[in-house]
Amino acid sequence: MRGLLRKTLLETWVQLLLFGSALLLVAGLLTMMLPQLEEGLNQVLVTLPFVRKFIQALLGDDLGANINSQSLQAIIWVHPTILALVWAQEIVFCTRVPAGEIDRGTIDVLLSWPVSRRKLFCAESMVWLASGVWLCLILLAGHVVARQVVVSSTSHSWRSVLLVLGNLYSMYAAVGGVAFFISSLSDRRGRAMATVFGLVLASFLLNFLAQFWPSAEILAPLGVLNYYRPAQILATGSVPFADVAILWGVAVCAWVVALETFARRSICTL
Amino acid sequence: MEVISVQQLSRHYGQRRGIDAVDLSVKSGEIFGFLGPNGAGKTTTIRILLGLLKPSHGTSRIFDLDCWAQSATIKQQVGYLPGDLRLYPWFTGNNALKVVGQVRGQELQSHGRELLKRFHLDGSVPVRKMSRGMRQKLGIMLALAHKPQLVILDEPTSGLDPLMCDELYRCLRERAAEGATVFFSSHTLSEVELLCQRVAIVRSGRIVANESMEELRRQAHRAVMLRFRGDAAKSIETPDFLEIEERTGQVWRGELIGTTTQFMAWAATQPLEDLAVSPPSLESLFRRYYEREEELA
Numbered sequence: 001m002r003g004l005l006r007k008t009l010l011e012t013w014v015q016l017l018l019f020g021s022a023l024l025l026v027a028g029l030l031t032m033m034l035p036q037l038e039e040g041l042n043q044v045l046v047t048l049p050f051v052r053k054f055i056q057a058l059l060g061d062d063l064g065a066n067i068n069s070q071s072l073q074a075i076i077w078v079h080p081t082i083l084a085l086v087w088a089q090e091i092v093f094c095t096r097v098p099a100g101e102i103d104r105g106t107i108d109v110l111l112s113w114p115v116s117r118r119k120l121f122c123a124e125s126m127v128w129l130a131s132g133v134w135l136c137l138i139l140l141a142g143h144v145v146a147r148q149v150v151v152s153s154t155s156h157s158w159r160s161v162l163l164v165l166g167n168l169y170s171m172y173a174a175v176g177g178v179a180f181f182i183s184s185l186s187d188r189r190g191r192a193m194a195t196v197f198g199l200v201l202a203s204f205l206l207n208f209l210a211q212f213w214p215s216a217e218i219l220a221p222l223g224v225l226n227y228y229r230p231a232q233i234l235a236t237g238s239v240p241f242a243d244v245a246i247l248w249g250v251a252v253c254a255w256v257v258a259l260e261t262f263a264r265r266s267i268c269t270l
Numbered sequence: 271m272e273v274i275s276v277q278q279l280s281r282h283y284g285q286r287r288g289i290d291a292v293d294l295s296v297k298s299g300e301i302f303g304f305l306g307p308n309g310a311g312k313t314t315t316i317r318i319l320l321g322l323l324k325p326s327h328g329t330s331r332i333f334d335l336d337c338w339a340q341s342a343t344i345k346q347q348v349g350y351l352p353g354d355l356r357l358y359p360w361f362t363g364n365n366a367l368k369v370v371g372q373v374r375g376q377e378l379q380s381h382g383r384e385l386l387k388r389f390h391l392d393g394s395v396p397v398r399k400m401s402r403g404m405r406q407k408l409g410i411m412l413a414l415a416h417k418p419q420l421v422i423l424d425e426p427t428s429g430l431d432p433l434m435c436d437e438l439y440r441c442l443r444e445r446a447a448e449g450a451t452v453f454f455s456s457h458t459l460s461e462v463e464l465l466c467q468r469v470a471i472v473r474s475g476r477i478v479a480n481e482s483m484e485e486l487r488r489q490a491h492r493a494v495m496l497r498f499r500g501d502a503a504k505s506i507e508t509p510d511f512l513e514i515e516e517r518t519g520q521v522w523r524g525e526l527i528g529t530t531t532q533f534m535a536w537a538a539t540q541p542l543e544d545l546a547v548s549p550p551s552l553e554s555l556f557r558r559y560y561e562r563e564e565e566l567a
Contacts, residue, residue: 002372003369003370003371003372003373003374003375004373006369006372007358007369007373010360010365010369011358011360104356105354105356106356106357106358107322108320108322108350108352108354108355108356109352109355109356109357109358109409109412111320111321111322112320112345112348112349112350112352112413113345113370113373113374114342114343114344114345114346114348114373114374115342115345115373116341116342119342264324266322266323266324267317267322267323268283268317268322268323269354
């Protein structure tokens with residue numbers, strides 16, 4: 001197992017470093033920009049009432065009249081740039097085995113080593129889960145460092161921030177599990193990546209549209225973002241047990257199916 | 271003891287046939303040639319042996335273990351070089367030995383470095399900067415570094431220069447002398463002839479011959495060239511033991527399918543100006559197997 005972990009890390013450390021740096025930067029910038037948004041918020045909401053709807057759509061939550069500086073903190077965690085970076089990292093990572101290995105033809109060498117496919121998949125998954133922790137910690141670090149620099153009137157609950165990160169990590173697990181599943185069925189990495197990207201994009205749009213269009217609300221539970229609620233966590237401080245359970249349920253089911261599919265399928269690079 | 275045992279092995283890719291009812295048996299210590307043209311089913315057979323493909327029918331066993339269900343255990347003692355070798359771009363000879371050694375749980379450095387030296391390969395050059403031949407040498411080194419009991423090589427000499435081919439043959443003979451078995455796939459008869467003790471010929475997914483080299487040589491025919499005096503060639507009847515493929519003026523070219531004694535006795539009575547008889551040609555035998563299959567098809 002050590003050899004496999006070493007191989008995976010050797011192949012992915014640059015990617016992890018790059019995505020980590022980008023997330024650190026974006027989380028820091030967003031945290032620094034929030035106080036400016038807080039200052040003009042009331043005035044903006046009075047003069048431009050549609051902005052309330054827009055912010056709700058971005059947060060993926062109908063907060064009614066409760067849009068305040070506290071709930072605005074959630075923008076950091078649901079900002080499209082943050083989500084895009086987290087998803088991009090894991091889509092790239094989770095389609096490496098088997099789709100990426102088959103696509104570049106290295107699967108022949110990889111599977112000539114005396115390790116079972118299940119073990120190989122587990123090693124890959126361990127690094128994926130660890131890289132999720134790394135990305136969450138980097139996000140937190142960016143946020144913490146930027147908060148030291150800026151002055152904000154908003155009180156800050158570290159417990160809530162950690163809960164949001166826990167929710168984010170659960171979403172990371174669900175998206176990664178599905179990405180592994182699609183990868184396990186594919187021989188072409190590009191196709192697998194495009195499929196997963198299509199799914200998360202659809203989920204994002206569904207979540208966005210559900211705030212404007214009641215018909216889309218019915219479909220909202222199909223999207224992964226329906227179970228990622230930083231605004232509610234920051235507003236109420238409650239633990240989103242049900243959301244986390246659903247996300248981990250999806251993650252575990254998709255991952256197990258992916259593992260078995262990979263272990264049982266014939267692999268052809270001809 | 272049988273190292274590889276394959277019975278009635280078939281694999282279909284949808285409607286397309288990969289291999290059909292293949293039977294093979296390779297004994298311990300043997301250098302076994304697996305010969306056939308491109309697309310004959312050599313790689314499919316090897317991929318089933320390696321547990322990459324699941325057979326549609328039949329059984330395949332290595333060291334008496336099932337190639338699909340016990341693949342990971344089998345591979346502890348197997349060194350494999352794929353036909354279309356693709357290595358990780360960041361691999362160098364040195365770090366590949368470390369990573370693969372860790373995966374195998376074996377120390378590969380000493381023998382690996384010796385192989386790098388034998389194949390004149392710089393252990394610090396990454397694969398992305400290597401030529402095709404260098405990548406092939408690295409692949410060979412990785413297949414042999416753990417001193418496997420079974421070496422499966424799929425067209426290993428493609429991309430190698432003749433000197434490196436000779437070095438590879440030496441390495442394989444050494445492995446065989448130490449008791450290892452070599453399964454050598456190729457579409458070039460000459461190298462199989464040079465190296466192997468037994469050969470299976472595969473054509474259109476089926477085994478058309480499975481013989482020792484001795485037996486194949488015995489079956490091989492001599493090529494014959496006859497030059498007649500004047501216009502004699504026109505009036506002479508072809509004897510049963512000669513198969514003439516080309517008649518150009520005074521010259522006949524063909525194969526001796528009878529005994530040498532028969533031929534010499536006949537030739538002594540003919541108005542010949544010149545004659546040439548070559549050693550038995552496995553190449554022609556090889557072609558004949560293919561043609562026979564094509565006729566059957």
